[in-house]
Amino acid sequence: MDENDPSEQVRALVYLEHSIQDARTDAAGNRRIVSRRMQYVEIDSSGQTRNAGYAPYLNYQALTEADQALIEPILEQSWLLNDIEAQAAAYAIAHIVPQHLQEVKQHKEELIDKTMVAVKDRLIKEINYWDHRAADLQLQEMAGKVNAKINSGKARTRADELQARLQKRMDELQQERRISPLPPVVVGGALVVSMGLLQRLQGKRHATANTFAQEKQRVEMLAMQAVIAAEQQLGYEPKDVSGDKCGYDIESRIPGTGRLRFIEVKGRIEGADTVTVTKNEIITALNKPDDFILALVQVPKSQEFTEGDVWKVKESQGSYKVRDNGCVIRYVQRPFQKEPDFAVTSVNYNWQELWQRGSEAS
Structure with a gap:
């Protein structure tokens, strides 16, 4: 169960093991493996496939037996009866394996x-x-x-x-x-159920949940647009990858170098006390300490922001130029010092403490 997903979606999470070999051989004549890593692909009910990031399972929790009984009928849905493994492997070969090889x-x-x-x-x-x-x-x-x-x-x-x-x-x-590269090998999988769907099946879903989801979406939209605009003004080439849930929201390319800045965007309403960071995001930050940025965005309470304040510059790349939408941004370098405990799926941080550690976007 994904407790950070208020929607009513389910998706299949497929685990793959991928290896890269060089031309040297061992005593048995086998090519030497120089890199081996786990890769994760998620597929939703519409057939959309995406890279799930380094360790998406860290954000999920196991269902109780009672909850498993509630979602049992979902297992009979036709899209789950398709060859999910082959679809995930094909996506990994096309999109994830080349990245592993290049690194x-x-x-x-x-x-x-x-x-x-x-x-x-x-x-x-x-x-x-x-x-x-x-x-x-x-x-x-x-x-x-x-x-x-x-x-x-x-x-x-x-x-x-x-x-x-x-x-x-x-x-x-x-x-x-x-x-x-060797072909990726499927080694396991899981069905991921959103918190919103589980709450509806439990009879706990109320209208207030929809209102909260809409407000959360508004804040996230403004925060993303503000950071993308800031990156463009700094001369970088940002790309929105928030839908991939890969441990960060924006890949910002540094022109002329091929290097990427990995930016996780956290937007909060003015006066917020805490900010929630998933374990996957923390692990990603610790794995890329020199390239990861935590972007904190303070969003005004006013909802006067309208579509007229946004011009789509490069729609195909998800890039936007935003007039002043009232957001204030601070970048925090190396925001996390240690990995969370094994059983933890997310961590609440004090917003003000993180804000004071940050600096202007650069």
Whole structure:
């Protein structure tokens, strides 16, 4: 059950394991695995498929036996009888696997380049030493001065061994550079039920819930628009990925570098005391400490904001230019210090404490 979802939706969460190999082989002749990670794909009743992020299950809670009985009829819905696993695997191959491959490739390329420079620097120095040593010993031997400990032949052999070792190491590093992805393997899955649907099935859903959901949507919309506008003004290229629930709401590309800023947006009405952060969002922040930003947005209580205050600039990319909608933004770098306890799905933070730690968007 997703307690942070007030809608009445259900979705399938599929777990996949994905590995990347390089060209080196082990003693059994198998290619060496250089990266293995879990990937998560969610599919809703309309067939929409998305990347569920690093650890979406951390935001969910197990249903009681009584609640499981309430949602039992949902398991017979036709969309769940389709080949969900194949659909999830196909999506992962098209969208998630390339990202995993690119991340590993970039890291490996940088590491291998540095290693090659270091290996060449060390071994070439040794090769040159033994080359010169062999030449000196040979001149001494020609003059009748024989070294009792080492002769020119041994010195030359040592230089040749180091040359062969250098070539072998360079070949190994080139094999490490040649990486390729394996097909993702489905290892499990779950049916995710929203809090809103469960409350309706329990007979607890009231009109006030709809009012609360509408107000929450208004605040989230204004906060997202304000942060996207701020990123554009700073010269970045923001993209709304909030629907993917991948641990952050905005991917903001830094022009000319290919790097991304990962921004989680938290909008609250003026005077709010706390802000709720999911465990998935905290884990994402800890995994990307240098690139993750927690954007706190103080939204005015007034609802005078209208559609006339928004111009769609790049609708296909979800980018907006917003006139002054009254929101105030602060960015918090490295907002979290430790991972929550295992049983925790979300954490409430003091809004003012986080706000004071933040600074103007930059």
